[in-house]
Amino acid sequence: MTIPAHRIAFGEHLRDLRQDRGWSSQEAFAHHVGIDRTYISGLERGRRNPTLDVIVKLAQSLDVKPAELLATIE
């Protein structure tokens, strides 16, 4: 599967924000958000295609605005 560039950008930015906010493990962050660790892993690798509802939930969990999560997508 070819992963679209916007998914790669989203995933890398999500990982950066997670680590910047002190969630060094995907497991701990996933528990904080209330979604499965494998889903977080899939998002960070660009393999999952999150819905708006999920993007908003992730943003709230990271204490950023939802638009910030998409800031690196051209």
Next chain:
Amino acid sequence: MTIPAHRIAFGEHLRDLRQDRGWSSQEAFAHHVGIDRTYISGLERGRRNPTLDVIVKLAQSLDVKPAELLATIE
């Protein structure tokens, strides 16, 4: 169904951007984007939950950055 506030904000902003960009009808815009008119209508009323792939496609069709589409969500 109670529609989440972030979906309402997204839908209203999408409608504003569509009209500002000169797409007065949902039908013409839907054809431009390549998705169904009823889906555009559902998005603008907050009844649909678009994926990241769809958000990026809408943004490209409106000639804005994807983050701009989420700019009004708190």
